[in-house]
Amino acid sequence: MSASASRTPPEGLGLGKDLTGLQHLTGAQIKGILDTAEPFKEISERRIKKVPVLRGKTIVNLFLEPSTRTRISFEFAEKRLSADTVNIAASGSSVQKGESLVDTARNLEAMRIDMVVIRHGSSGAARFLADRIPSNVINAGDGQHEHPTQALLDLLTIRDRFGSLAGRRVCIIGDVRHSRVARSDIWGLLRCGAEVAVCGPRTLIPLGIEELGVAVLSRVEEAIEWAEALYVLRLQLERMDGGFVPSLREYNRFFGISRARLERAPRDIAVLHPGPMNRGVEIDSDVADGPWSLILPQVTNGVAVRMAVLYLLAGGQPELAESAKEAEG
Amino acid sequence: MSRPALLVGGRLLDPSQGLDAPGTILIRDGRIEACGPDIAGPEEAEVVDVGGLVVAPGFIDVHVHFREPGDEHKETIQSGAKCAVAGGFTTVWTMPNTDPPIDDPAAVGFVRASGERARGARVFPVGAASRGLRGEQMTEVGELVAAGAVAVSDDGNPIWNAGLLRRLLEYTQTFGVPVLQHAEDRDLACGGVMNEGKVATALGLRGVPNAAEAGMVARDCLIAELTGGHLHVCHVSTRESVEHIRRAKERAAHVTAEVTPHHLALTEDAVRFYRTEAKMNPPLRTEDDRAAVIEALADGTIDIIATDHAPHHYEEKEREFDDAPFGVVGLETALGIAVLELVETGMLTLGELVERLSCGPARIMGLEGGTLRPGSPGDIVVFDPAERWVVDPSTFLSGSHNTPFLGLELVGRVRATWVGGELRFRLPRESSPARRQSPSYAEKGGL
Numbered sequence: 001m002s003a004s005a006s007r008t009p010p011e012g013l014g015l016g017k018d019l020t021g022l023q024h025l026t027g028a029q030i031k032g033i034l035d036t037a038e039p040f041k042e043i044s045e046r047r048i049k050k051v052p053v054l055r056g057k058t059i060v061n062l063f064l065e066p067s068t069r070t071r072i073s074f075e076f077a078e079k080r081l082s083a084d085t086v087n088i089a090a091s092g093s094s095v096q097k098g099e100s101l102v103d104t105a106r107n108l109e110a111m112r113i114d115m116v117v118i119r120h121g122s123s124g125a126a127r128f129l130a131d132r133i134p135s136n137v138i139n140a141g142d143g144q145h146e147h148p149t150q151a152l153l154d155l156l157t158i159r160d161r162f163g164s165l166a167g168r169r170v171c172i173i174g175d176v177r178h179s180r181v182a183r184s185d186i187w188g189l190l191r192c193g194a195e196v197a198v199c200g201p202r203t204l205i206p207l208g209i210e211e212l213g214v215a216v217l218s219r220v221e222e223a224i225e226w227a228e229a230l231y232v233l234r235l236q237l238e239r240m241d242g243g244f245v246p247s248l249r250e251y252n253r254f255f256g257i258s259r260a261r262l263e264r265a266p267r268d269i270a271v272l273h274p275g276p277m278n279r280g281v282e283i284d285s286d287v288a289d290g291p292w293s294l295i296l297p298q299v300t301n302g303v304a305v306r307m308a309v310l311y312l313l314a315g316g317q318p319e320l321a322e323s324a325k326e327a328e329g
Numbered sequence: 330m331s332r333p334a335l336l337v338g339g340r341l342l343d344p345s346q347g348l349d350a351p352g353t354i355l356i357r358d359g360r361i362e363a364c365g366p367d368i369a370g371p372e373e374a375e376v377v378d379v380g381g382l383v384v385a386p387g388f389i390d391v392h393v394h395f396r397e398p399g400d401e402h403k404e405t406i407q408s409g410a411k412c413a414v415a416g417g418f419t420t421v422w423t424m425p426n427t428d429p430p431i432d433d434p435a436a437v438g439f440v441r442a443s444g445e446r447a448r449g450a451r452v453f454p455v456g457a458a459s460r461g462l463r464g465e466q467m468t469e470v471g472e473l474v475a476a477g478a479v480a481v482s483d484d485g486n487p488i489w490n491a492g493l494l495r496r497l498l499e500y501t502q503t504f505g506v507p508v509l510q511h512a513e514d515r516d517l518a519c520g521g522v523m524n525e526g527k528v529a530t531a532l533g534l535r536g537v538p539n540a541a542e543a544g545m546v547a548r549d550c551l552i553a554e555l556t557g558g559h560l561h562v563c564h565v566s567t568r569e570s571v572e573h574i575r576r577a578k579e580r581a582a583h584v585t586a587e588v589t590p591h592h593l594a595l596t597e598d599a600v601r602f603y604r605t606e607a608k609m610n611p612p613l614r615t616e617d618d619r620a621a622v623i624e625a626l627a628d629g630t631i632d633i634i635a636t637d638h639a640p641h642h643y644e645e646k647e648r649e650f651d652d653a654p655f656g657v658v659g660l661e662t663a664l665g666i667a668v669l670e671l672v673e674t675g676m677l678t679l680g681e682l683v684e685r686l687s688c689g690p691a692r693i694m695g696l697e698g699g700t701l702r703p704g705s706p707g708d709i710v711v712f713d714p715a716e717r718w719v720v721d722p723s724t725f726l727s728g729s730h731n732t733p734f735l736g737l738e739l740v741g742r743v744r745a746t747w748v749g750g751e752l753r754f755r756l757p758r759e760s761s762p763a764r765r766q767s768p769s770y771a772e773k774g775g776l
């Protein structure tokens with residue numbers, strides 16, 4: 001494990017009960033989570049990918065909005081830590097039948113579960129739940145607000161690639177307006193000392209974004225000129241119906257990340273994407289599958305980061321993560 | 330008819346006649362019979378000691394939602410009228426966006442009759458401007474007024490069709506009632522749930538830009554100027570709207586405007602942490618907008634304060650921010666917020682505040698009341714302008730508790746309210762610590 005994790009004070013990171021976002025975390029806390037993820041990376045490389053860190057803990061994955069990747073990533077993380085998990089999805093659950101989130105919260109509380117991982121279509125839903133139940137709550141994406149574990153895995157991937165986050169120049173490209181991933185990445189990168197810009201059609205850049213501390217670039221060429229890493233956001237196909245972009249073809253022509261554009265970059269440039277990709281829209285296949293791409297390392301890091309978050313919120317000490325993973329299953 | 334009442338020892342504060350002096354008021358047969366120094370009452374008069382308190386014409390709120398018919402679990406006309414007098418209001422105008430809406434004479438009659446039975450504030454219905462609040466066909470404005478409506482509005486649903494608004498501003502002139510407009514361009518608002526800007530961006534909530542309100546205010550002012558009709562702009566929240574209203578007044582258009590206590594007191598920062606108690610429409614804006622509406626209220630560009638009292642059941646507010654309804658209650662905290670934010674800060678004198686809450690609404694809407702002149706209705710509020718008290722919604726008489734001011738210490742508290750010469754509210758003695766500690770009140774039988 002990295003040397004820096006062992007310097008974390010023994011009282012832990014002070015994350016509190018929940019992880020609802022990165023906005024209110026410090027750089028040291030974020031760094032502490034990333035450092036804790038380091039030893040967990042290795043577990044996924046073993047033949048038997050299981051340690052007893054969360055044995056006896058019950059975790060509910062409450063996914064009230066469709067998601068495959070994030071749910072699977074959390075499930076792997078939970079199972080590799082030996083937790084008991086229950087999945088509740090929107091379709092077929094009582095939530096779909098009109099049960100309010102406050103009633104869902106009360107029912108979960110009554111079942112004495114230890115942790116809830118929540119994905120929800122409304123901004124603020126994770127905090128809403130966290131304020132009402134004693135269990136730990138992890139935000140797996142709430143509306144257009146935050147998706148903190150996605151940003152943590154992004155930070156880990158960028159750190160792996162460049163050795164550090166401080167001073168790195170990262171440009172987030174695309175539908176920033178509707179993206180919780182963009183918000184969490186902005187907070188996380190800024191807290192860790194990176195420089196952040198956003199780039200996209202002005203219809204997809206929210207007002208007041210500069211006041212969060214990021215620059216706004218209006219052409220993707222400028223972004224490539226400036227950045228060391230490009231974070232390419234998924235363009236939800238329904239944005240066309242909303243009138244935010246006139247056509248996917250035009251979007252690709254002016255904002256898509258192509259090999260031709262990247263080859264004109266003044267430096268080696270890394271490309272990340274939260275998935276799932278629309279190949280040929282926001283990113284070309286040459287890029288997604290090419291030497292620039294960090295997309296698969298992101299997925300691998302996702303499991304390690306989520307293991308770290310589960311471990312820390314369950315009361316694990318960052319400096320003991322190395323030994324926790326050695327315990328017999 | 331109740332006994333005559335003689336209110337002695339108070340500070341008579343009535344901007345309608347430039348009065349601010351110690352004196353006595355005699356109320357008899359539902360009206361103010363005399364007002365001034367050295368007034369003696371008849372033998373049988375009940376003497377009420379209001380020493381140390383302000384005696385002012387009762388407040389008038391031209392924008393409340395009492396939810397009856399249709400949503401009685403939030404507020405009834407009964408509970409609304411009672412909470413109004415607890416806030417010092419002797420007249421309220423109820424908005425027509427109930428279920429069903431108040432768009433025919435029978436519905437208007439129902440609200441008036443229920444209001445009279447409530448024995449709280451006087452309840453005057455605002456009739457719908459269009460049938461079913463759909464913004465298509467004008468209601469029978471004449472019939473509504475004949476049945477007791479005092480204005481027309483589609484509040485909550487902006488009148489988007491400029492041609493309809495024009496015809497309304499023309500047609501209402503025969504009946505002498507204003508058109509109250511909730512200005513909001515729904516295409517620009519685009520389903521927003523709070524002010525557009527950095528707070529909404531950080532919270533990931535859809536925002537409503539200032540231009541959604543101000544653009545419609547600009548258009549409406551031009552139509553008012555074109556027609557000569559009386560346009561009243563509801564709950565102004567942006568600097569740009571203020572500028573359009575100011576320009577329209579300079580051009581002598583018949584435009585008046587109101588602002589709510591919450592827009593005078595709060596900004597978008599109150600929404601942080603997804604507090605649904607701070608979700609209302611129009612949304613709380615920036616500090617710059619707040620400063621602009623305060624300044625406009627002080628210089629008269631915005632004529633009056635109106636609460637937009639909008640009760641909601643706690644279950645409806647305890648939801649995801651996107652799904653919670655818009656609106657906050659306001660009648661019982663209006664005075665305390667206004668003294669705290671306007672008088673304590675030196676933006677208005679206490680007399681100017683009474684003007685914005687009482688004489689002003691009466692003047693711009695052509696109502697009886699809003700004055701202590703002999704012969705006027707016996708609508709009187711007695712309040713302590715200095716009492717500090719903490720907002721505790723469990724003491725509200727309103728059917729709902731959705732206030733953004735929970736736990737805040739306010740300044741200025743209503744002690745008693747007379748409507749038509751009848752004492753309709755008196756602050757329970759135990760709820761005022763100051764009075765508990767002062768035996769003289771109890772001895773003298775004061776308020």
Ligand SMILES: [Zn+2]
Binds near residue numbers: 610
């Ligand atoms: Zn309104």
